Amino acid sequence: xxxxxxxxxxxxxxxxxxxxxxxxxxxxxxxxxxxxxxxxxxxxxxxxxxxxxxxxxxxxxxxxxxxxxxxxxxxxxxxxxxxxxxxxxxxxxxxxxxxxxxxxxxxxxxx
Amino acid sequence: xxxxxxxxxxxxxxxxxxxxxxxxxxxxxxxxxxxxxxxxxxxxxxxxxxxxxxxxxxxxxxxxxxxxxxxxxxxxxxxxxxxxxxxxxxxxxxxxxxxxxxxxxxxxxxxxxxx
Numbered sequence: 001x002x003x004x005x006x007x008x009x010x011x012x013x014x015x016x017x018x019x020x021x022x023x024x025x026x027x028x029x030x031x032x033x034x035x036x037x038x039x040x041x042x043x044x045x046x047x048x049x050x051x052x053x054x055x056x057x058x059x060x061x062x063x064x065x066x067x068x069x070x071x072x073x074x075x076x077x078x079x080x081x082x083x084x085x086x087x088x089x090x091x092x093x094x095x096x097x098x099x100x101x102x103x104x105x106x107x108x109x110x111x
Numbered sequence: 112x113x114x115x116x117x118x119x120x121x122x123x124x125x126x127x128x129x130x131x132x133x134x135x136x137x138x139x140x141x142x143x144x145x146x147x148x149x150x151x152x153x154x155x156x157x158x159x160x161x162x163x164x165x166x167x168x169x170x171x172x173x174x175x176x177x178x179x180x181x182x183x184x185x186x187x188x189x190x191x192x193x194x195x196x197x198x199x200x201x202x203x204x205x206x207x208x209x210x211x212x213x214x215x216x217x218x219x220x221x222x223x224x225x226x
Contacts, residue, residue: 001170031213033213033214041219042203042217042218042219042220043154043203043215043217044217045208045215045216048212048213048214088153088154090213098156098159098169099213099215100156101153101154101155102153103153104153
C-alpha cells in the first residue's frame with residue numbers, strides 16, 4: 001500500500017532557529033496536505049499543495065511540493081515556542097483514494 | 112468551517128467491555144471518517160462512514176470489532192467492542208473541509224484507556 005514517511009522523527013531547536021521536515025511518498029501523489037497537532041490536541045489543517053513544484057507561504061512557514069509529486073517539505077523560519085507540536089503531511093494518490101498520513105515530525109522549541 | 116464535537120472526551124474501560132464514541136458535526140456532511148492514533152504515533156484510518164450505507168473499512172479493521180453507525184448527515188458513532196489494552200488510543204472523527212478536497216477538519220478526539 002501507499003506509505004508516507006517523514007524525517008526527522010523528532011527535532012529540538014533553539015528558539016529563533018530554522019526547522020525543516022521532509023515528507024516522502026512511495027507513490028505519486030495527486031495532492032499533499034500539512035497538519036499541525038499541538039500536544040494534547042487534534043490535527044489542524046495548515047495547507048494543501050496540488051501542483052508539481054508548487055511553493056506556498058504562510059507567514060514564517062514555507063511549503064513545497066516536489067517536481068515529481070512524491071515529496072514535500074515544510075520549513076519554519078525563526079521558530080517560536082508557539083510552533084511546538086507534531087507536523088504531519090498527508091497525501092492522496094497512487095490509485096489509493098484515501099488520505100494517508102505521514103509518520104510525523106515532533107518539534108520541540110527550547111526558549 | 113465545521114465544528115465537530117466528540118463524546119466522551121476520555122474514558123477508562125475494563126478489558127472485554129465495549130465503548131461507543133459519538134461524533135456530532137454542526138453542518139451536514141457527506142463523508143465522515145474515523146481514525147485511530149496510538150500514543151506518539153500517526154493517524155490510521157479505520158473506516159469511512161457514509162449516510163445511508165455501510166461503512167467502508169480499511170485493511171486491518173473489521174465491522175465486528177469497530178461497528179459504525181451513520182444515521183444522518185451530522186452524526187456518527189464508532190463502537191470499540193470487546194476491548195483489550197491494545198485498543199488504548201485516541202479515536203478521532205473527521206469530515207471533509209470541502210467536498211472532494213481531501214482536506215479535513217478533526218474532532219477533539221476521545222482518549223481511551225483499557226485496563
